[in-house]
Amino acid sequence: xKTLTEAALYVLLILCFCSHSExxxxxxxxxxxxxxxxxxxxxxxxxxxxxxxxxxxxxxxxKQLSELEEATFIRLIGVWEGLSRLNSQIEEVTAGCQxxxxxxxxxxxxCFGPFTSNVSVSYQSVSLNQGNGYNPAxxxxxxxxxxxxxxxxxxxxxxxxxxxxxQKLQLMKDGQLIASSWEDNRVDSEDSSTQTVLLxxxxxxxxxxxxxxxxxxxxxxQSYNTFSGYLVYPFTEE
Ligand SMILES: *[C@@H]1O[C@H](CO)[C@@H](O)[C@H](O)[C@H]1NC(C)=O
Numbered sequence: 714x715k716t717l718t719e720a721a722l723y724v725l726l727i728l729c730f731c732s733h734s735e736x737x738x739x740x741x742x743x744x745x746x747x748x749x750x751x752x753x754x755x756x757x758x759x760x761x762x763x764x765x766x767x768x769x770x771x772x773x774x775x776k777q778l779s780e781l782e783e784a785t786f787i788r789l790i791g792v793w794e795g796l797s798r799l800n801s802q803i804e805e806v807t808a809g810c811q812x813x814x815x816x817x818x819x820x821x822x823x824c825f826g827p828f829t830s831n832v833s834v835s836y837q838s839v840s841l842n843q844g845n846g847y848n849p850a851x852x853x854x855x856x857x858x859x860x861x862x863x864x865x866x867x868x869x870x871x872x873x874x875x876x877x878x879x880q881k882l883q884l885m886k887d888g889q890l891i892a893s894s895w896e897d898n899r900v901d902s903e904d905s906s907t908q909t910v911l912l913x914x915x916x917x918x919x920x921x922x923x924x925x926x927x928x929x930x931x932x933x934x935q936s937y938n939t940f941s942g943y944l945v946y947p948f949t950e951e
Pocket of ligand 1: 890926
């Protein structure tokens with residue numbers, strides 16, 4: 714309790730010396746209270762006699778106070794600059810970073826393919842497209858933000874007894890082959906496989922799945938052929 718009172722007086726003392734005439738009445742009151750204080754004052758090296766008995770604004774601690782004020786001001790500016798920098802870094806890193814999509818091929822009883830060239834698969838049934846990176850008309854994902862992404866696709870096909878499973882899907886990034894999944898099988902008539910990859914993408918990079926020329930996906934009545942991806946964490950592009 715005593716320490717608290719002392720601390721309060723200490724603050725009052727500083728207030729009395731730092732403030733100017735605007736709040737004279739309140740300060741006079743504080744000043745008078747301080748002057749009439751009977752206990753010991755924790756002034757340390759400061760000249761308490763001067764602080765409380767003579768005119769306000771006298772020499773006692775004015776030098777130390779202005780040094781303290783200056784140092785506090787400079788440190789506050791430093792802290793403020795640090796906070797602003799941190800704030801813009803956080804905004805840069807988190808802006809528009811909820812990116813995820815999941816899409817599936819529409820159910821089909823017949824076959825997709827074969828074609829005479831590699832054809833990108835348009836997974837048209839979109840159940841999630843956060844950040845609008847996925848375009849179902851083209852089957853292409855365009856990275857809205859640079860970062861590390863995870864992509865998964867499942868290749869499923871079911872053929873009758875007469876035909877053979879002959880499929881090959883490849884995951885492409887900007888025209889470059891990344892991963893594939895294939896089947897050339899006269900024994901099974903139904904099969905599926907799944908590929909997952911992690912990819913570093915620049916903003917605007919495109920990722921899609923191609924069906925290779927001459928191959929086909931058949932009998933997927935349950936939309937087992939899916940393509941999905943999400944941003945694991947963003948990068949800041951230099
Ligand atoms: C289709 O993909 C295959 C396998 O990646 C590749 O060898 C071939 O050059 C591609 N065809 C075209 C026209 O790009």
